[in-house]
Amino acid sequence: MMSKKIIVIGGSAAGPKAAAKARRMDEFAEITMFQKGPDLSMASCGFPYFVGGFFDDRNKLLCTPTGVVRDPKFYWNAKGIVAKVNTEITRIDRKNKQVEFTDLVTGEKGSQPYDKLIISTGATANMPPIPGSDLDGITNLQSMQDADYLRRIRDDGKIKKAVVIGGGLIGIETLEALHLAGIELTMIELLPQLLTFLDWKMAKLVQNYLKTKANVITKNGVAEFKGKDGKLTGVKLQNGTEIPCELAVVAIGVRPNVALAKEALLEIGSLGGITVNEYMQTSDPDIYAVGDCCEIKNIITGKHVLAPYGDLANLEGRVAGENVIKGNKATFPGTIQTGICKLFDYGIGITGLSETKAKEAGIDYVKVINASPDKPGFMDGKMLITKLVAEKDTGKILGAQCIGPGDVSKQLAIWATAIKGNLKVEDMVNADLPYAPPFSLAIDHSIASAHILQNKMQGIFKGVSGLEVMDKINNNEDVFLLDVRGADEYEQTRLGLGETLIPLGALRTRIGEMPEDKNKEIITYCKISLRGYEAAVLLKAHGYINVKVLEGGITAWPFEKEK
Amino acid sequence: MMSKKIIVIGGSAAGPKAAAKARRMDEFAEITMFQKGPDLSMASCGFPYFVGGFFDDRNKLLCTPTGVVRDPKFYWNAKGIVAKVNTEITRIDRKNKQVEFTDLVTGEKGSQPYDKLIISTGATANMPPIPGSDLDGITNLQSMQDADYLRRIRDDGKIKKAVVIGGGLIGIETLEALHLAGIELTMIELLPQLLTFLDWKMAKLVQNYLKTKANVITKNGVAEFKGKDGKLTGVKLQNGTEIPCELAVVAIGVRPNVALAKEALLEIGSLGGITVNEYMQTSDPDIYAVGDCCEIKNIITGKHVLAPYGDLANLEGRVAGENVIKGNKATFPGTIQTGICKLFDYGIGITGLSETKAKEAGIDYVKVINASPDKPGFMDGKMLITKLVAEKDTGKILGAQCIGPGDVSKQLAIWATAIKGNLKVEDMVNADLPYAPPFSLAIDHSIASAHILQNKMQGIFKGVSGLEVMDKINNNEDVFLLDVRGADEYEQTRLGLGETLIPLGALRTRIGEMPEDKNKEIITYCKISLRGYEAAVLLKAHGYINVKVLEGGITAWPFEKEK
Numbered sequence A, B: 001m002m003s004k005k006i007i008v009i010g011g012s013a014a015g016p017k018a019a020a021k022a023r024r025m026d027e028f029a030e031i032t033m034f035q036k037g038p039d040l041s042m043a044s045c046g047f048p049y050f051v052g053g054f055f056d057d058r059n060k061l062l063c064t065p066t067g068v069v070r071d072p073k074f075y076w077n078a079k080g081i082v083a084k085v086n087t088e089i090t091r092i093d094r095k096n097k098q099v100e101f102t103d104l105v106t107g108e109k110g111s112q113p114y115d116k117l118i119i120s121t122g123a124t125a126n127m128p129p130i131p132g133s134d135l136d137g138i139t140n141l142q143s144m145q146d147a148d149y150l151r152r153i154r155d156d157g158k159i160k161k162a163v164v165i166g167g168g169l170i171g172i173e174t175l176e177a178l179h180l181a182g183i184e185l186t187m188i189e190l191l192p193q194l195l196t197f198l199d200w201k202m203a204k205l206v207q208n209y210l211k212t213k214a215n216v217i218t219k220n221g222v223a224e225f226k227g228k229d230g231k232l233t234g235v236k237l238q239n240g241t242e243i244p245c246e247l248a249v250v251a252i253g254v255r256p257n258v259a260l261a262k263e264a265l266l267e268i269g270s271l272g273g274i275t276v277n278e279y280m281q282t283s284d285p286d287i288y289a290v291g292d293c294c295e296i297k298n299i300i301t302g303k304h305v306l307a308p309y310g311d312l313a314n315l316e317g318r319v320a321g322e323n324v325i326k327g328n329k330a331t332f333p334g335t336i337q338t339g340i341c342k343l344f345d346y347g348i349g350i351t352g353l354s355e356t357k358a359k360e361a362g363i364d365y366v367k368v369i370n371a372s373p374d375k376p377g378f379m380d381g382k383m384l385i386t387k388l389v390a391e392k393d394t395g396k397i398l399g400a401q402c403i404g405p406g407d408v409s410k411q412l413a414i415w416a417t418a419i420k421g422n423l424k425v426e427d428m429v430n431a432d433l434p435y436a437p438p439f440s441l442a443i444d445h446s447i448a449s450a451h452i453l454q455n456k457m458q459g460i461f462k463g464v465s466g467l468e469v470m471d472k473i474n475n476n477e478d479v480f481l482l483d484v485r486g487a488d489e490y491e492q493t494r495l496g497l498g499e500t501l502i503p504l505g506a507l508r509t510r511i512g513e514m515p516e517d518k519n520k521e522i523i524t525y526c527k528i529s530l531r532g533y534e535a536a537v538l539l540k541a542h543g544y545i546n547v548k549v550l551e552g553g554i555t556a557w558p559f560e561k562e563k
């Protein structure tokens, strides 16, 4: 029996995973992995932390947990995989079932036959088509070379001012990294908000936090890179403003590398990624595609999406690695587009649908904001702000966004698993999670989020967002804003929108100070709107019929405050 | 319309939650909460952290997130609830629908009528019925008074030696607290293992860690407290050993406080807790019971259990609080007995069934150990050891135990939610969790656990436990132990059971050094048995038909090592 010939194009994440899994499925297959660049198995997701100085040894990005660099020697010895670095696949010859390659060092060309081919060519970072893009000092953070370049800038310590263009996950992480390198930063985002996968308010809260670390410009793109002697000196924005800087990192998204696939006439999806079925198989049954280069299914909407995430790349690779050997046994169900990033003390992330996406998908939804800590005060609990979205009729969880200095990762992991399990709000209301004070509140933040949304669904809690309140104020609507915090809290910070302060503990006795008109619109709140909710319940019991709670209270207020 | 009269017995966790929820459901109900002791709303779960000096202000155990102590004044002002402290309910008079009480300060007695009654009398810590129990220096850590007592001991700094009797959650937490107070400690456990809700091996790994901080004695109970001048001077064990100590904290479990309920002829379950239905209603439709005093359903087995957990107390209270007002609307589904505790750098916990419990329940199960980090090495990842148990035929997740310095809380939260969602191993294999290097590995530890269990279920991975290996060694069975780590790792630490070292990267070329007999039992391993697994796959491909992997490798090895 001839041994199976497996070729993998791309040696970073999805490719190596597929190759390694294929090896475990068949010890005698001939497995060759081609990699354009000099390095293999780069933890791209770790680039920002290398640049930011969380560690200094570049090899940590490339090595196994026990410290062995995953170079061709490692791949051969430990995995029995031939890894050809500095070697680019230039063509997929489907007719003859072979690939053509060029050794980028020697220029030598060759071809190699396959029985099964796995494409894992990844994605390329976008560059804006504007003047000056070829100046020195403009880069992405996409390749190991980019990481090396930015790390050198850190080590040299010469650059004083930089801009990051694009406020997505990678832009945010890069900003942190460069900030930690002592560089003064400006974040420039063309759209009205950073982190467009979040709903506006959540992104605004991140932006408010980011402003404490860097300049942030939104609704304004870069029109031109300015330079002198071939070196970047500044960027000119679409509104004419010029920002002096010696470094610009462009992080305006990535696009799938599909040139080879296109040329080979494999089916490409409408979003520009390679089309695959649930087996990660392309339109050619002998060719699989995995990772950033392909489109996958969003499990909730059923629609195809680009989901350039390292975890998915690995999982898809594992599926394809099995299937090229065993036939189509393993399936990849798709994504719920769970993503997270760190920004200094903040965790920021989402799983499932945002409100915007739920709306786009035409789903009838309910949603809520919960601002509350992750742990008890006596254990130094940190604030979390969660926005939870669920299907209106069924209460099925559709998505959760979470930001803040608290344990965001656990919250998102809970919701991602809840979505996987088709759980409803009512299921999460009595979830039995691990509780002890070093780890959570007695009622975990996730469960509290479910409680509040349940209250909303039952009509006990009528919420209003900061944006809606601001609109009402701007439209001079006749609303009665009731702050029910303590006087001391009011002295420390307050909205300053003409609100009335009656602490919750005094509301029952001071209810006479409320408007006489029981139809009047009243909006209650406190620091997080827990007491605000209790006040609203109380007022409703006393006949006020139009009482709403400002969701998330002052903590989730996205606008300027009086103090 | 007369306002509804609600009485709540017990003012710590479940009681206040029920009272507060009832108030939100009905602003005009008359709600009275009786509390035997002087304090209300004590965060008992925080006692160990107060004793251990994580914070110094006792009020932090009693206050709202904004620092207001939940005393009777707070309850009246903020919640409209009459909270009577230092007042014991002495009898429930079902016929006249009233309770009888005694003011423990004045001795005054009285009675008060109810429409609906909520019993939340909690539990009492057990004391061993042995001589000397009345000596000074013997305590539980159950009440606020116990916490004050132990905190004073910390502050006085006089006590040098203490024993903790009982190696359950509270015993473990108390040991940490007293250790942080600078006291030399001995943990004494009657049973063969600590933390009996864990399987033996997991508990043993905790014990090995605990030994670096304290003396640990298992399979040995306390027979007698020894004293002088009324003060504790030591404990005598069942095997005759005497351990000198000035303080003994007894943490050998709690029993539900059901005297009132019993006397009122409410139905009591076989485990000694008050019987309630899914509405948290007792055998008397006008009486509800919540928290530690009642029995609830284990969702997986359908059996009644005692689940004295603060989170459940709150959730049950919330259900009863709604039902006493609205009629039986809200339901409490039961528990999967999720619990967690901190022991210095370790998190330790379980959700769902252990292997022991699955066996007891007569369920056909599969299980696996995964030892691997929570985050990448370059982000200072910490080790986690997970034991995952699933139903054999369906792969439905039954339970997960997790221990180690890594992020245990997130792992358990994921598994608890997976169990809630009836998820199977195959669902978790391609879960879409939040991945970024500061928070997880590209393949999260939970997903890796699912991968390994999937491999086992598919027969690709044949596991063996440390205990089984030790049995084989002790029985002089003819096994070939193959350590596939690097030579440097072998020099640092090794089992020393006559194993052969062939690093994975050399195994393909040195396969000739393996036993000639292809039927020979071979057990492979490495630090965590990832490479061990790859070695096993390789050997099987070369015709060895009896190859097993030591699950969790050296990291999960529960016995002494050569070095």
Ligand SMILES: Cc1cc2nc3c(=O)[nH]c(=O)nc-3n(C[C@H](O)[C@H](O)[C@H](O)COP(=O)(O)OP(=O)(O)OC[C@H]3O[C@@H](n4cnc5c(N)ncnc54)[C@H](O)[C@@H]3O)c2cc1C
Residues within 6 Å of the ligand: A009, A010, A011, A012, A013, A014, A015, A034, A035, A036, A037, A043, A044, A045, A046, A047, A048, A087, A088, A089, A090, A120, A121, A122, A123, A141, A142, A143, A170, A173, A257, A260, A290, A291, A292, A293, A307, A308, A309, A310, A311, A312, A313, A340, A341, B435, B436, B437
């Ligand atoms: C800075 C940064 C931070 C990130 N952070 C996160 C994060 O926190 N969480 C997360 O989930 N994801 C993150 N990602 C995304 C994640 O890294 C990618 O999703 C993942 O690397 C995709 O893997 P892949 O194998 O599909 O593609 P890639 O990793 O891009 O690898 C493709 C490889 O194929 C090679 N190649 C392409 N064409 C050819 C050819 N013709 N011949 C030979 N070789 C070729 C390329 O050179 C490249 O090495 C981050 C990415 C970056 C850049």
Ligand SMILES: Cc1cc2nc3c(=O)[nH]c(=O)nc-3n(C[C@H](O)[C@H](O)[C@H](O)COP(=O)(O)OP(=O)(O)OC[C@H]3O[C@@H](n4cnc5c(N)ncnc54)[C@H](O)[C@@H]3O)c2cc1C
Residues within 6 Å of the ligand: A435, A436, A437, B009, B010, B011, B012, B013, B014, B015, B034, B035, B036, B037, B043, B044, B045, B046, B047, B048, B087, B088, B089, B090, B120, B121, B122, B123, B141, B142, B143, B170, B173, B257, B260, B290, B291, B292, B293, B307, B308, B309, B310, B311, B312, B313, B340, B341
């Ligand atoms: C040290 C310690 C650590 C813990 N750690 C955790 C943890 O990390 N996680 C977790 O989930 N759980 C933990 N628990 C358990 C948790 O505290 C309990 O499950 C929870 O407090 C139970 O709430 P309850 O209201 O049912 O009972 P309790 O909190 O015991 O309250 C009952 C109250 O009723 C009063 N009472 C009793 N009888 C009468 C009467 N006749 N008249 C008037 N009042 C009466 C009692 O005095 C008591 O104040 C811990 C417990 C302790 C002691």
Ligand SMILES: CC(C)(COP(=O)(O)OP(=O)(O)OC[C@H]1O[C@@H](n2cnc3c(N)ncnc32)[C@H](O)[C@@H]1OP(=O)(O)O)[C@@H](O)C(=O)NCCC(=O)NCCS
Residues within 6 Å of the ligand: A011, A012, A013, A016, A017, A020, A021, A024, A040, A041, A042, A043, A044, A045, A046, A070, A310, A311, A313, A314, A318, B369, B370, B371, B372, B442, B443, B448, B451, B452, B455, B528, B529, B530, B533, B552
């Ligand atoms: C690591 C890499 C080479 C894949 O190779 P791999 O051999 O599949 O490596 P892994 O360590 O993931 O796992 C190996 C096997 O051991 C298993 N395993 C993991 N921990 C184990 C343990 N404690 N015990 C037993 N088996 C274990 C895994 O399940 C896997 O087996 P399976 O896929 O057959 O189920 C590839 O993912 C890579 O190059 N990664 C680096 C870059 C990257 O991931 N970038 C994107 C994110 S930054």
Ligand SMILES: CC(C)(COP(=O)(O)OP(=O)(O)OC[C@H]1O[C@@H](n2cnc3c(N)ncnc32)[C@H](O)[C@@H]1OP(=O)(O)O)[C@@H](O)C(=O)NCCC(=O)NCCS
Residues within 6 Å of the ligand: A369, A370, A371, A372, A442, A443, A448, A451, A452, A455, A528, A529, A530, A533, A552, B011, B012, B013, B016, B017, B020, B021, B024, B040, B041, B042, B043, B044, B045, B046, B070, B310, B311, B313, B314, B318
């Ligand atoms: C706190 C305690 C008094 C209960 O009172 P409570 O009024 O229900 O207090 P909570 O803070 O839990 O929540 C109040 C309400 O606000 C809601 N809420 C919480 N955060 C909110 C937010 N950010 N916005 C709006 N509503 C919020 C809750 O869902 C709850 O409403 P619901 O039960 O009607 O759904 C009681 O649990 C107690 O005494 N606890 C201390 C002791 C203890 O828990 N011990 C055991 C563990 S150590």
Ligand SMILES: [Ca+2]
Residues within 6 Å of the ligand: A309, A311, A312, A337, A338, A339, B432, B433, B434, B435
């Ligand atoms: Ca993800």
Ligand SMILES: [Ca+2]
Residues within 6 Å of the ligand: A432, A433, A434, A435, B309, B311, B312, B337, B338, B339
């Ligand atoms: Ca629990």
